[in-house]
Amino acid sequence: PNTQARDAKPRLLLMGLRRSGKSSIASVVFHKMPPNETLFLESTTRIQKDSIHSFMDFQVWDFPGQLEYLEPSFDLEDIFGSLGALVWVIDAQDDYLDSVARLNRTILTVQQYYPGINIEVFIHKVDGLSDEFRTDIYQDIVQRISDELSDAGYENAPVHYYLTSIYDYSVFEAFSKVIQKLIPNLSTLENLINTLGNNCGFEKTYLFDVLSKIYIASDTRPVDMACYEMCSDYIDVIVDVSELYSWDHPERRPKGDQIQEAESHVVLHDDTMIHLMEMNKYLCLVSVIRNRESKEKRGLIDLNCRTFQDGLNEVFSRRWEQLEETNHLDGG
Ligand code: GDP
Numbered sequence: 509p510n511t512q513a514r515d516a517k518p519r520l521l522l523m524g525l526r527r528s529g530k531s532s533i534a535s536v537v538f539h540k541m542p543p544n545e546t547l548f549l550e551s552t553t554r555i556q557k558d559s560i561h562s563f564m565d566f567q568v569w570d571f572p573g574q575l576e577y578l579e580p581s582f583d584l585e586d587i588f589g590s591l592g593a594l595v596w597v598i599d600a601q602d603d604y605l606d607s608v609a610r611l612n613r614t615i616l617t618v619q620q621y622y623p624g625i626n627i628e629v630f631i632h633k634v635d636g637l638s639d640e641f642r643t644d645i646y647q648d649i650v651q652r653i654s655d656e657l658s659d660a661g662y663e664n665a666p667v668h669y670y671l672t673s674i675y676d677y678s679v680f681e682a683f684s685k686v687i688q689k690l691i692p693n694l695s696t697l698e699n700l701i702n703t704l705g706n707n708c709g710f711e712k713t714y715l716f717d718v719l720s721k722i723y724i725a726s727d728t729r730p731v732d733m734a735c736y737e738m739c740s741d742y743i744d745v746i747v748d749v750s751e752l753y754s755w756d757h758p759e760r761r762p763k764g765d766q767i768q769e770a771e772s773h774v775v776l777h778d779d780t781m782i783h784l785m786e787m788n789k790y791l792c793l794v795s796v797i798r799n800r801e802s803k804e805k806r807g808l809i810d811l812n813c814r815t816f817q818d819g820l821n822e823v824f825s826r827r828w829e830q831l832e833e834t835n836h837l838d839g840g
Contacts (some may be wrong), residue, residue, distance in 0.1 A: 517565040518690035519590055523614070524597030525607045529632045529674065530568045533597065536674045537683060537720050538566065542827075543674040563724060563790040564687060584621055592690040595616065600645050600671075601633045608649060612656040619662045623733040627667040628686045629653070635673035644673060677737055683722045693823050697725040700823070702840040704816045705729075708809050709802025710783075710795040714739050715820075718747060718792050739794040742782045746772050771810065775803070785813045786822055 522530045522625075532546035596614070597605045609671045611629065618625050631649055634642050650669055657665050670682035688694055697715065705727045707712050712735045714723040770786040781797040793813060797803050 514559070516826060518592045518687055519565045520567070520593050520595060520686065521587070521591055522566070522568045522595045522597060524630075525610070525634075527602075528597040528599040528607065530597050531681055532674050533630070533632070533672075534566070534568050537679060537722070538562065545824075546674060548667045562719040564690075564720075564722075584617070588618060588622045588625060591622070591625050593628050593686050595628045595630060595686060597630045597632050598649065599633055600631045600642070601636050604645075604649065604666065608652050612653060615653070615657065615665060615667065616660055616662070619657075619660075619665050623665075625666075626686070626689055627665065628682075629667065629669045630672045630679070630682060631669060632672045632679075634671045634678075635675045637656055645670060680720075680722055680740065681733075681736070681835070683720070684724070687717075687724050694725060696823055697820070698728050699814055699821045701725060704746055705795070706814055708795070708805070708812050709797060709799040711735070712739075712800050713793065713795040715787070716740070716743055716792050716794055717790055718743060718786075719790070724791070735796050738776075738780075738782060739784075740797065742774065742784055742794060744794065745774075746770060746784055771813075773806070779803075782811060783813075785810075785817070787817050791820070793817075 513792070522534065524530055528547075531549050532541075532543070535541035536543055537547055570674065594614070596607075596611050598604050598611070611627075615627050618627065629649070631646055634645075646669065653667060654663075657663060657667070668685075670685070672677070672679045672682045676703070691697065701713050701715065706709065710727070712729060712732060713727050714736065715725045718725050721743055723736070770792070771784070773781055774782040775781045779798070779800075781803045783795045783797060784792055786792045793816065795809075797809075802809075
């Protein structure tokens with residue numbers, strides 16, 4: 509039952525050559541490490557399965573490293589069996605031909621046995637590169653991979669590319685897109701968020717994984733980076749005020765009796781309101797409100813957010829039951 513329960517979470521595996529930035533990405537996204545401090549990370553695979561108590565299950569593997577998984581003796585099922593996405597990190601500031609060649613071999617293997625796994629290519633460390641150079645590298649990498657895939661007859665393989673850096677929000681944005689592809693009821697969720705937004709006059713609403721600040725869904729209006737950053741920073745403020753927060757951090761277990769979910773809002777200097785409501789132990793809903801009339805209807809906002817919470821928990825009910833079970837087992 510334990511394995512089954514784990515399967516309820518989207519499972520991600522981060523792979524790539526040594527020094528490509530995998531541990532840095534994991535540390536910045538899941539452990540709130542300031543990007544500059546990653547300079548001192550040992551290049552090891554310290555991030556282990558289950559060390560991250562988040563909406564998703566996440567592992568980091570060096571490749572090549574302790575394993576050559578393409579060897580016939582390796583248990584592919586064990587690695588890829590329940591995987592949702594394979595995130596491959598390429599250091600764009602380094603010579604990437606070896607990494608691309610290994611990635612191509614990996615995609616061919618994965619496509620052959622597990623065609624459902626999304627291959628997500630992070631063209632990483634682009635902060636040091638000029639716009640023009642970024643574009644060139646991006647096109648070159650995409651070309652090298654798609655050529656190889658079409659030669660092998662896998663033109664339609666689910667391979668996607670992102671330009672990322674730990675020094676801005678791009679890595680969070682990329683992960684958000686990766687995760688959203690693994691949410692089975694994404695369009696239902698988006699519809700719920702759209703309805704909520706229309707009823708409350710929200711300009712933009714995100715459903716965040718609190719720990720990683722990756723958003724697993726949002727309304728379908730265009731994504732505005734400034735809005736995202738504001739909402740994401742606000743989560744940090746609220747989570748830091750741990751008294752307001754009903755779950756022990758980072759263990760994500762209830763501290764004694766559960767108090768009501770955290771709910772909070774702030775009005776910024778330009779009259780923008782940010783409204784946050786915790787939905788369950790992993791997720792919280794953060795909205796940006798600029799319309800003056802809407803801001804005055806706090807009661808309505810809270811009521812509608814509660815209704816949304818019910819809808820959300822219904823969408824995920826099977827998933828949450830399974831997660832509860834996992835938590836129970838882990839806590840024993
Ligand atoms: P790993 O072996 O793949 O886990 O790589 P590390 O996470 O240890 O990173 C290797 C080096 O790359 C470290 O010095 C990081 O500070 C650096 N690094 C990681 N991500 C970025 C990034 O987005 N931009 C830049 N400029 N450096 C990065």
